[in-house]
Amino acid sequence: MSTSTSAVHAHKAEIFCKDESRVDWHSKALWMLREKRDRAAGSLPEWEQLRQIGSEMKLHTLTHLSQYLEEFDKNCLNNNIQVHWAKDGAEHNRIVHSILAKHEVKKLVKSKSMLTEECHMNPYLEERGIEVIDTDLGERIIQLAGQPPSHIVVPAIHLKKEEVGDLFHDKLGTDAGASDPLYLTRAARAHLREQFLSADAAMTGVNMAIADKGAVVVCTNEGNADMGANLPKLQLHSMGIDKIVPNIDSAAVLLRTLARNATGQPITTYSSFYRGPQDGGEMHVIIVDNGRTDMLKDKILAESLKCIRCGGCLNTCPVYRRSGGYSYNYTIPGPIGIAVGAKNDDTNSIPWACTLCGSCSYVCPTKVPLDKIIHHHRRLKAEAGKLPYGKASYMPLVGKFMASETALNCSMSVARTALKILPGSLLKPFSGAWGKYRELPVAPNSSFEAWFKKNRG
């Protein structure tokens, strides 16, 4: 499975689609999450109200971001939390490394953070002699397999239990051929307990940062963030500037929708609020921009920052489910991955990995207008002269052709005739992508316009 090299989405997707039973398995596993989400959302009469409030609250925060960031910064200081600011991923990594180096950290246990994936922090620290242990089970699986996450909430969703069994046999010494999820999870528990107990520092992502308290909220089901942050004396939390919320009341709104929309649970098992380090400990928060202030300069792209990373848009996306998480040339796949990653996609194909069906926008717990954002990316690419799939050369021709009703009528009548008289075997090669997968349309005798002239003219 190609994971690192850039290629147009359609190419990677075509490779993924070659194993149809695996596509069906992948699509079904994710659709199950969508169904669980529907049941959880449907159990709350106020669901749509929560989406609306979530959206407005995030927009309010994003449009008062400097005020809330400064408030957060000041309050953290009062709580004995050290705050660092990083313009980009490189600066984030340098800051993290300098903190770890100062404390002579050899082993860092980490709970899930899409931001550190975005900054490519693990390899940076590993090159500098620090062992980084991902502790979320899914993250640990793909770390052992040497792969990036294929989903932002269930990062190992692309692997079958037999594959995890083989991997654990190889890396953790579990029984050969064992693939029972309970057995494998218990083996990982034992393995990771030792890591937690021997770590020198812990790092987590941040689900919400509460401005008026100077606290960060971290949500997990496994308890790995809290096992990490509460054992060693040094805890670090990395957050994008978009994670700020004004107060605990705002956080509560998102805590009601986050897990319901992600997995159908009423709340994650642990929703932990850190408002200062443990006794004798040190707590650092690294606030990262890395392109976010740029996004805020575009009215449409700005709304991507309302995202709370529940993964609901991936689960519902018919294209993601059938093309896999590695086809998007970005750490974050699916609709939200297109929204925040398309700008840097050098194949320029990612905004077209979408039918604009709009399901994601309706699923989203903070009403990120994902289909509108993806469409906007297409327009930005077109305006920058960066169109994929030969569109730059054929679109002007199509535009000209479509604008002429005479040409449209004449050429289409030729096409209709061709459809009628030529045998399928001869036509299919000429009809390209359509005929490769589908039967060609049954050709009508005349256009509607001709019929109308004859019968009503």
Place this chain on the structure above:
Amino acid sequence: MKIALFIPCLVNQMVPEVGIATLELLEKLGHQVILPQGQTCCGQPMTNSGCYNEAKKTTMKLLNAFKGVECDAIVCPAASCLVAAKENFHEFDTSPEAQAVIDKLYELTEFLHDVSPIPAFTKPFPHKISLQMSCHGIRMLDLATPSEQMGPRMNKFEAVLAAIPEIEIVYPDRRDECCGFGGTFALDEGAVSAKMGKDKAQAHAETGAAYAVGFDPSCLLHIDGMVRRQKLPIETRHIAQIINAAL
């Protein structure tokens, strides 16, 4: 009412029977129906790919074909084209004349539900049909509450068809999941588009319905291509054809 037909290029060239059924059913309902000349493409293939410059000429030609036409409503038997026309007209022309055209635009199902409901059907349609809930009609034209949305449900598509005597209405599994047509997506992303279409065609066939019925001819064309490639025992029909047969 006096109705101007907006017949998208795809309907005009590839499925004229949908245009004919639309015309006939509206006439049977007592409307006067005209076909303004000079209709071109709504520009969707271009604007969906972000190519607004390339879309402008054809969009404006289509808009001009309707400007000043005396009618009470402009009705289109294709939801996706209708949505694109509305958006693109607005994008390229903010004049009151353009707004007057936009205000009269209706998709056929929408028109039959909101504006001019069918008083009574005269013939039964004794078949099981599986409804094709195409995305743009559902999520951009509010023809039905999308499955993602919670709370009170509404479904204009089913409401219009359910009044036909002896009709049986069912839905495919994952009822409003996209069929994978997506305009140029069908060509750019052939493998995924085809897999989505195959899944959708199979889901319709698995209901045991005789027809998969939709309001978007482009989706139906794609599903029809998949149905015949898979040799599935179901056929596609446009809502206009079903209604016309029951009047």
Place this chain on the structure above:
Amino acid sequence: MSSKLEILNALKSAAIAPQAMPVIDIAPRIDDLVGQFETSLNTVAGTLHREGGLAKLQAQVDEHIAQGMQIISMVDGITGNREVTNTAHQLRDIDYAVIPGDLGVAENGAIWVNNKNLGHRVTPFICENLFLVLEAKTIVANMHQAASRITLDSGEFGTFIAGPSKTADIEQALVVGAHGACSLNVYLV
């Protein structure tokens, strides 16, 4: 210029006009809070003991002690066989921890726990199994009500715990007992 100033400066060119903070005004579901709480707790794989209170819990604790289990209690009136350790790491062999919850949430089965009552912060996570003691009268309807009642003073740690730790990272198969406690029993008093 510091990165902080650069980021704050860049925010001045944000494109969207300031939006107002919405009013969070959601009607709580207030019928049978304990019943709702129990249903929710079951959904998240926890167990509620409505009757019997501390006496029932102490009997359970005594039974486990008799079986040689290591039990630490942070609840007045419940006696275990282990004291608060010098370091957090020394809690590694704890089989059961007994801790007090400040508040329960009916809509999701979550219980707010504040580090004042934990000894070491890691106590509810590192133990193999967890007993939580909760006053029935502290159960609120939803997270909005919980948000206005929880305490989190400067320097503190607090967490909503909803059931035992769990994962479904291998083929979506739910496994209870990931890194934190493998079971959660809540005793209502």
